[in-house]
Amino acid sequence: MRSVATLGSHCALQLLKGAKDEGLRTVLVCERGRLGLYGRYPFIDVTVPVDSFAEVAGQECRRVLAENKSVLVPHGTLVAQLGESEISSIEAPVFGNRRMLRWESDRVLKEKLMREAGLRVPDPVASPADISGPVIAKRQGAAGGRGYFVSSTPQEYEEKRAALVSDGTISDGEELYLQRYVPGVLAYLQYFYSPLHGRLEFFGADQRHESDIEGLARIPAAQQPGSGWTPSFNVIGNSPIVLRESLLDGAYRMGESFVEASGRLVGPGMNGPFCIEGVYGADASFTSFEFSARIVAGTSVYMGGSPYYGLLFGEEMSMGRRIAREIREADESGRLGEVAF
Amino acid sequence: MRSVATLGSHCALQLLKGAKDEGLRTVLVCERGRLGLYGRYPFIDVTVPVDSFAEVAGQECRRVLAENKSVLVPHGTLVAQLGESEISSIEAPVFGNRRMLRWESDRVLKEKLMREAGLRVPDPVASPADISGPVIAKRQGAAGGRGYFVSSTPQEYEEKRAALVSDGTISDGEELYLQRYVPGVLAYLQYFYSPLHGRLEFFGADQRHESDIEGLARIPAAQQPGSGWTPSFNVIGNSPIVLRESLLDGAYRMGESFVEASGRLVGPGMNGPFCIEGVYGADASFTSFEFSARIVAGTSVYMGGSPYYGLLFGEEMSMGRRIAREIREADESGRLGEVAF
Amino acid sequence: MRSVATLGSHCALQLLKGAKDEGLRTVLVCERGRLGLYGRYPFIDVTVPVDSFAEVAGQECRRVLAENKSVLVPHGTLVAQLGESEISSIEAPVFGNRRMLRWESDRVLKEKLMREAGLRVPDPVASPADISGPVIAKRQGAAGGRGYFVSSTPQEYEEKRAALVSDGTISDGEELYLQRYVPGVLAYLQYFYSPLHGRLEFFGADQRHESDIEGLARIPAAQQPGSGWTPSFNVIGNSPIVLRESLLDGAYRMGESFVEASGRLVGPGMNGPFCIEGVYGADASFTSFEFSARIVAGTSVYMGGSPYYGLLFGEEMSMGRRIAREIREADESGRLGEVAF
Incomplete structure (x- = not known):
């Protein structure tokens, strides 16, 4: 029997629970420090203890994954902790399109794909000297928002950056990516593209809770710390949001465009779960500042089933x-090579 | 067999899914641009393509609705896009009390009904010259929050209004409705009144996410744009909130009063879904600033079933x-005329 | 047959619905003013009308609870309205460890237990004169956040306190508890410890919505009232949040430490539901400012079943x-004395 394998972090619980619910076996590659956590849950058939997640590309994992006929489902931790060549070297079939993960991790490729998909993206700011008005500085890769900060002038940028370097949050030479900051309603739009059915599905949307920026909302202006304080965007959790139904058609169009653009640039294109991340502005138009080319942690908000999937499937369905x-x-129709490779 | 019909927008998905789950047939009156969207969902039996929703009162729709023994369920899009006389001219039975929709759309009638129901309402401000302290300016009808703004002085009001006129958001002569702004926890209280069972039901509560006012919470005071920026209240989505149980009795009382008052002023009174919209202030008392005399989009938060309806019905039940x-x-008991007319 | 009994407030609905779903009988001790509210729900077998909740320790309740073989489930209303000796005098078995309720209500004992559990707690501020930087002032016991306020200087503290005394929110001699204010993502971590299974379970997390502090997020800095306004923290409701999966192990560790520490200090220790309440700061570490040694109202967010319990139990399970x-x-295994006494 096939198994689903994943790394013990990010959204492993819903991945393996979902696999079990579909009658598949489950394999967890787990750092030793978290064996206790995952041992609490009753749906994990095989656990492979590792010292570091990079071992997923190593010999022992290779053996276990082969033995269990595993399909590896990648998530944010895999993207954050494995380099491109390590991901390429994984022998097990990887669900989705693993080549897309590089486009997710590289800011230049990422922006190229988003523009190819016709998504409205915030203007990038080429250099700190060009900052005029609110700009968000981001790190490369999936860092969970740690070290992100907003500044409005070149001088403010340099001060805040220096503070983060001196406290070790970012390293000295680390290059940051600057985007114009767009205020509005943050929304992470979650999709699934099925090559089997030739169908794009809208799964749901979530909002992120980030620290300590979220705390700002409860501090009166008169009591807010001044320039000495740089709120950060460290992701702590997620909560559900249901979109105004008139925005749904636009959400589908963005997803379709993204799938098509990825087919042109990163053949055979995006398949499986992905996410377009952005903000609905004052005029209700959507500006995308990121995408994830794999399952996002925000889908865990709907571990018990997403409202939109209830409409589509008539049953409770998590990502x-x-x-x-x-x-x-x-697998049953001999088409596994189309969804995992 | 009876069918449920509605316009393709606002909350059509949960309406038709719910109808299908109850064993009824489903009819969607759909603008051509959204045929693709609704075509993705598997529970729509009949689709009537139209160029504009106003055609729901026209001959072709009349024929299809009659042929399918449809009950039309009105929602915010119908209220926003059809005038009073168009709504009156719809031949199909309309679920709820269609005469109430006029009271929802007209600010003067609306306030009259709310006062008749004994709801605490924010003080209206008769004229911009009377503004002293935060006041919210709203448009007539269901505009989804677009063009709403807050100002604290007559001068600030005039500047902001002029900016919205000049960018085309509101029209030059458009009359705005001014209410004192009440800060606190926003809550949209969702109800259903069943004349069949003589029973008021509390369905749940939601919070709205509005742009770009929501973005304000993440901008430090020192970085907020000054007088040149007018945050708006364009509704983007909704999220769930569960009320403190000690507030539930008050919520029921408000709902009961509303049903009774509507019986006196707009016989036979409110039946079916409605919503009382407002804010819980510092002392936990509720101030209502609006009502909707039909299903609200926020109920889509509970497409998979509301927590409170789980208590009442022992099964998952959407609005x-x-x-x-x-x-x-x-229909089965020959009382359809009491719930749709 | 056993019954579950509780006071008609706080989270009585989910408690009695849950009991009914497990095949137990249900008893509600209900103040007369709320008989109407609870009469709306179909799962309450026996209602005992009282003039005041203190009567739960009185003769009539004693008789009814004995007659119905009731286990009394305590919640926040019982803690807020009954004193230590009244709680001790209840004859019915009380679910959980009723001695823990005193440790919850007394700020000094509370902090002692939290430190024993190795939880990171905000620095207490011994006297108003020591205030330098944001400090939150809290009342003793479970007051639902009413009368809480933040201040940054001794002078600001005195002014705000005086205002709350003069409007009757707090009494003149009332001693307040001062803690350093920690900004970030608020999270109320909900647990259940089962002595039957020797197992700690993480149930879920919620966020509180408090008035009128929540309204602050929607008022531009330039329009915020000045020193004349003291936002308060009156709890209105709750909403769901799902934690980043990498924080889950830490959440379990805090819960384990809490159970162990309570075993040392308040034998036989914490059993049943409890909650650790705090904030995830900028570095994603958790600072605890409170605990509740019984079910919290925020679990009502998951009346239809919590996502994490879906993972553990494979069915929808409320607290x-x-x-x-x-x-x-x-009861079935003759061990009732281990879970209620």
Whole structure:
């Protein structure tokens, strides 16, 4: 029987629970410090203890994954902790399109794909000297928002950056990516593209809770610390949001464009779960500042089933279960190579 | 067999899914640009393409709705896009009390009904010259918060209004409605009144996410733009909130009073879904600034079933399904005329 | 047959619905003013009308609870309205460890237990004269946040306190507890410890919505009232948040430490539901400012089942139902004395 394998972090719980619910076996590659956590849950068939997640590309994991006929489902931790060549070297079939993960991690490629998809993106700011008005500085890769900060002038940027370097949050030579800051309603739009059914599905949306920027909302202006304080964007959790139904068609169009653009640039294109991340501005138009070319942690908000998938499937369906169903259906029809490679 | 019909927008998905779950047929009156969106969902039996929603009162829709023995369920899009006489001219039975929709759309009638129901309402401000302290300016009808703004002085009001006129958000002669601004926890209280069972039901509560006012919470005071920026209240989505249980009795009382007052002023009174919209202030008392005399989009937060309805019905029940159940039960007992007319 | 009894407030609905779902009988001790509210729900077998909740320790309640073989489930209203000796005098078995309720209500004991558990707590501020930087002033016991306020200087503290005394929110001699204010993402971590299974379970997390502090987020700095306004922290409701999965191990560790520390200080220790309340700061570490040694109202966010319990139990499970299951299992195996005493 096929199994679903993943790294013990990020959204492993819903991935393996979903796999179990679809009748598949489950394999967890788990750092020793977290064996206790995952041992609490009753749906994990095989656990492979590792010292570091990089071992997922190593010999022992290779053996176990082969033995269990595993399909590896990548998530943010894999993207954050493995380099491009390590991801390439994984022998097990990887769900989705693993080549897309590089486009997610590289700011230049990322922006190229977003523009190819016709997504409205915030203006990049080429150099700190060009800052005039609010700009957000971001690190490369999936850093969970740690070390991100907003500044409005070149001088403010340099001061805040220096403070983060001196406290060790970012390293001295680290290059940051600057984007114009767009205020509005943050929304992370979660999708699934099924090559088996030739169908894009809108799964749901979430909002992120980030620290300590979120705390700002409860501090009166008169009591806010002044220039000595740089609020950061460290992701702590997620909560559900349901979109105004008139925005749904636009959300589908963005998803379709993204799938098509990825087909042109990163053949065979995006398949499986992905996310377009951005903000609805004052005029209700959407500006995208990121994408994730794999399952996002925000889907865990709907571990018990997303409202939109209830409409589509008539049953409670998490993203983890949706992935497992695609694997099972592909396997049963001899098309696994189309959804994992 | 009866069918449920609605316009393709606002909360059509949960309405028709709920109808299907109750064993009814489903009819969607759909603008051509959104045929693709609604075509993605598997529970729509009949689709009537139209160029504009106003055609719902026209001959072709009349024929299809009659042929399918449809009960039309009105929602915010119908209120926003059809005038009073168009709504009156719809031949199909309309779920709820269609005469109430006029009271929802007209600010003077609306306030009259709210006062009749004994709801605490924010003081209206008769003229911009009377502004002293925060006041919210609102447009007539269901505009989804677009063009709403807050100002604290007559001068600030005039500047902001002029800016919105010049960018085309509101029209030059458009009359705005001014209310004292009440800070606190926003809550949209969702109800259903069943004449079949003589029973008021509390369905749940939600919070709205509005742009770009929501973005304000993440901008330090020192970086907020000054007088040149007018945050707006364009509704983007909704999220769930569960009320402190000690507030529930008050919520029921407000709902009961509203149903009774509507019976006196707009016989036979409010039936079906409605919403009382307001804010819980520092002393936990509720100030209502609006009502909706039909299903609100915020109920889509609970498309998979509301927590409070789980308590009442012992099963997962969306507002869409609740409406369909009332239609089915009324039809089966020969009382359809009491719930749709 | 066993019954579950509780006071008609706080989270009574989910407690009794959960008990009914587990096949137990249900008893509600209800103040007369709320008989109407609870009469709306179909799962309450016996209602005992009282003039005041203190009567739960009186003769009539004693008789009814004995007659119905009730296990009393305590919640925040019981803690807020009954003194230590009244709680001690309740004859019915009380679910959890009723001696812990005193440690919850007394600020000094509370802080002692939190430190024993190795939780990071905000620095207490011994006297108003020592205030330098944001400090939150809190009342003793479970006051639902009413009368809490933030100040940054001794002078600001005195002014705000005087205003709350003069409007009757707090009494003249009332001693307030001062803690350093920690900004970030607020999270209320909900747990259940089962002595039957020797197992700690993480149930979920919620965020509180408090008035009128929540309204602050929507008022531009330039329009915020000045020193004349003291935002308060009156709890209005709760909403769900799902934690980043990498924070889950830490959440379990805090819960384990809390159970162990309570075993040392308040034998036989914490059993049943409890909550650790705090804030995730900029570095994603958790600072705890409170605990509740019984079910918290925020679990009502998951009346239809918590995502994390879906993982553990493979079925929809509210905290109310979890408690009822523990009672039923304990009763069936002759171990009721371990979970209620």
